Amino acid sequence: MQEQVFIDKAKQYLKGNLHTHTNLSDGKYPVSEVLKIYSENKYDFIGITDHDLFYEGENTSGEMLIIAGQEVTCDYIGDPECKGAYVHFSCFQKKAVPIAPMTYKNAEELQKCIEELKKNYRLVQFNHPLFSSMFAKLSENDVVSLNDYDLLEIYNHKDFRNETGISSAEVLVRCVLNARKKLLLTAGDDFHGPYKKAKNDYFGGGYIMVNAEKNEESILAAIENGDFYSTTGPRIIDYRRIGNRLEITTSPVKNIIFYSNVRRCKNILSDDGEDITFGEYEIRDADYYVWVKIVDTDGKTAWTQPLYL
Ligand SMILES: [Zn+2]
Numbered sequence: 297m298q299e300q301v302f303i304d305k306a307k308q309y310l311k312g313n314l315h316t317h318t319n320l321s322d323g324k325y326p327v328s329e330v331l332k333i334y335s336e337n338k339y340d341f342i343g344i345t346d347h348d349l350f351y352e353g354e355n356t357s358g359e360m361l362i363i364a365g366q367e368v369t370c371d372y373i374g375d376p377e378c379k380g381a382y383v384h385f386s387c388f389q390k391k392a393v394p395i396a397p398m399t400y401k402n403a404e405e406l407q408k409c410i411e412e413l414k415k416n417y418r419l420v421q422f423n424h425p426l427f428s429s430m431f432a433k434l435s436e437n438d439v440v441s442l443n444d445y446d447l448l449e450i451y452n453h454k455d456f457r458n459e460t461g462i463s464s465a466e467v468l469v470r471c472v473l474n475a476r477k478k479l480l481l482t483a484g485d486d487f488h489g490p491y492k493k494a495k496n497d498y499f500g501g502g503y504i505m506v507n508a509e510k511n512e513e514s515i516l517a518a519i520e521n522g523d524f525y526s527t528t529g530p531r532i533i534d535y536r537r538i539g540n541r542l543e544i545t546t547s548p549v550k551n552i553i554f555y556s557n558v559r560r561c562k563n564i565l566s567d568d569g570e571d572i573t574f575g576e577y578e579i580r581d582a583d584y585y586v587w588v589k590i591v592d593t594d595g596k597t598a599w600t601q602p603l604y605l
């Protein structure tokens with residue numbers, strides 16, 4: 297019987313945050329301090345993504361690997377009432393010279409910006425799509441119309457903690473998937489340092505677990521291949537397809553949900569108060585994608601990559 301392994305219990309996964317600011321732009325701490333904070337919290341790598349400045353420093357420091365990148369601003373100039381609004385993309389592995397500051401008036405022009413970014417970088421991530429679409433007046437349909445970026449932040453900790461307060465971009469992601477578009481989903485901190493009264497919840501909010509060796513090429517290749525998952529806490533231990541059945545093994549959670557484009561999702565709940573660690577799903581003829589979300593007692597969540605059928 298055909299077997300496809302998406303998350304393999306026999307493999308090691310590296311923990312990383314792809315979205316980090318330092319005092320090279322508007323972050324509070326220098327790179328060295330940011331590395332210390334993430335090292336102490338058992339991360340294997342971080343993406344340094346300062347605003348409109350590609351990180352050119354060392355890419356290793358002791359145990360912590362840096363994935364060099366930048367967060368590119370595309371300024372929205374379509375409505376004078378939205379002065380200062382923008383869409384942000386994190387970009388990794390520079391292929392060409394840095395591009396000039398970008399602007400757009402509508403989704404068609406934003407699409408041109410994405411195409412330009414893809415000429416210049418290996419990986420392009422659509423950051424905090426909820427925050428950007430509210431702020432820069434991108435409708436759901438506008439977001440659905442965009443193509444060619446590689447990754448989308450289903451979870452951005454700063455957006456949840458300090459901007460829209462919405463805990464994930466799931467609804468938006470489903471609109472994109474229902475339009476038969478393919479996406480890879482990431483979670484990140486958008487670390488800038490503490491919020492006004494934050495003690496320690498300004499980092500470690502969202503991260504990815506990647507099946508890779510601890511070097512930049514291996515990590516970028518694994519991300520490109522979708523060989524990772526996104527989480528705010530719970531772990532996906534194993535996830536595979538055997539014939540037409542999907543099987544997932546997780547850390548203890550309250551809820552395992554299999555989503556697809558078809559109504560009647562499979563929502564497995566722990567009824568008796570005992571946590572659950574396993575779920576299975578029979579792929580239906582009408583499913584053209586399936587993805588899985590797990591939620592623990594604290595409401596923390598992990599998402600698989602969507603499986604395209
Ligand atoms: Zn941003």
Ligand SMILES: [Zn+2]
Binds near residue numbers: 367486487
């Ligand atoms: Zn950012």
